[in-house]
Amino acid sequence: QKEVEQDPGPLSVPEGAIVSLNCTYSNSAFQYFMWYRQYSRKGPELLMYTYSSGNKEDGRFTAQVDKSSKYISLFIRDSQPSDSATYLCATGAGNQFYFGTGTSLTVIP
Amino acid sequence: SAVISQKPSRDICQRGTSLTIQCQVDSQVTMMFWYRQQPGQSLTLIATANQGSEATYESGFVIDKFPISRPNLTFSTLTVSNMSPEDSSIYLCSAEGGRGRYEQYFGPGTRLTVT
Numbered sequence: 425q426k427e428v429e430q431d432p433g434p435l436s437v438p439e440g441a442i443v444s445l446n447c448t449y450s451n452s453a454f455q456y457f458m459w460y461r462q463y464s465r466k467g468p469e470l471l472m473y474t475y476s477s478g479n480k481e482d483g484r485f486t487a488q489v490d491k492s493s494k495y496i497s498l499f500i501r502d503s504q505p506s507d508s509a510t511y512l513c514a515t516g517a518g519n520q521f522y523f524g525t526g527t528s529l530t531v532i533p
Numbered sequence: 534s535a536v537i538s539q540k541p542s543r544d545i546c547q548r549g550t551s552l553t554i555q556c557q558v559d560s561q562v563t564m565m566f567w568y569r570q571q572p573g574q575s576l577t578l579i580a581t582a583n584q585g586s587e588a589t590y591e592s593g594f595v596i597d598k599f600p601i602s603r604p605n606l607t608f609s610t611l612t613v614s615n616m617s618p619e620d621s622s623i624y625l626c627s628a629e630g631g632r633g634r635y636e637q638y639f640g641p642g643t644r645l646t647v648t
Binding site for chain 2: 430460466469470516
């Protein structure tokens with residue numbers, strides 16, 4: 425079993441839609457949860473950081489962690505064409521740190 | 534946040550040769566990381582480079598194949614040695630942020646093709 429599982433998509437939505445991106449992880453000891461956004465031919469950029477459970481909101485983005493089900497989500501409200509990118513979840517604890525494979529998102533104008 | 538630059542941005546190399554990738558950070562950081570990213574796959578950590586000590590390599594990666602230097606707190610290099618077509622990939626460096634490895638800032642990557 426992989427440490428982090430992420431549906432690769434691709435996901436295609438119309439502009440203005442609410443987008444839900446999800447990952448599952450295997451180790452209940454993981455405490456740190458991140459979402460990175462990667463535009464084509466660019467390096468990943470940190471989008472959201474969450475420690476332990478709960479929600480965190482930043483503008484149109486909301487990160488959600490459910491430790492009971494080992495499930496992490498990123499919601500994008502009012503999606504824009506500029507949100508078209510690959511989104512990678514990441515999690516870990518101690519010296520362990522793992523990325524998901526990324527979900528490719530296209531927002532159609 | 535840190536700004537990371539990498540050189541070269543891309544290269545095409547012949548098998549059996551070596552390529553050194555440079556990574557520059559605009560601020561002093563303790564930890565830098567080197568990753569490999571292949572299409573459709575997650576980022577794979579090659580090694581963690583701390584200034585003043587030997588790099589720590591992940592399982593499946595060895596120093597003879599991927600020697601790393603970390604001469605100061607703002608710079609690191611990764612060499613891909615004796616290349617084969619299987620080494621064709623994107624190589625990314627990153628630097629830690631305020632939350633250590635849980636807040637990383639990435640360079641734009643080096644796209645390597647080995648023929």
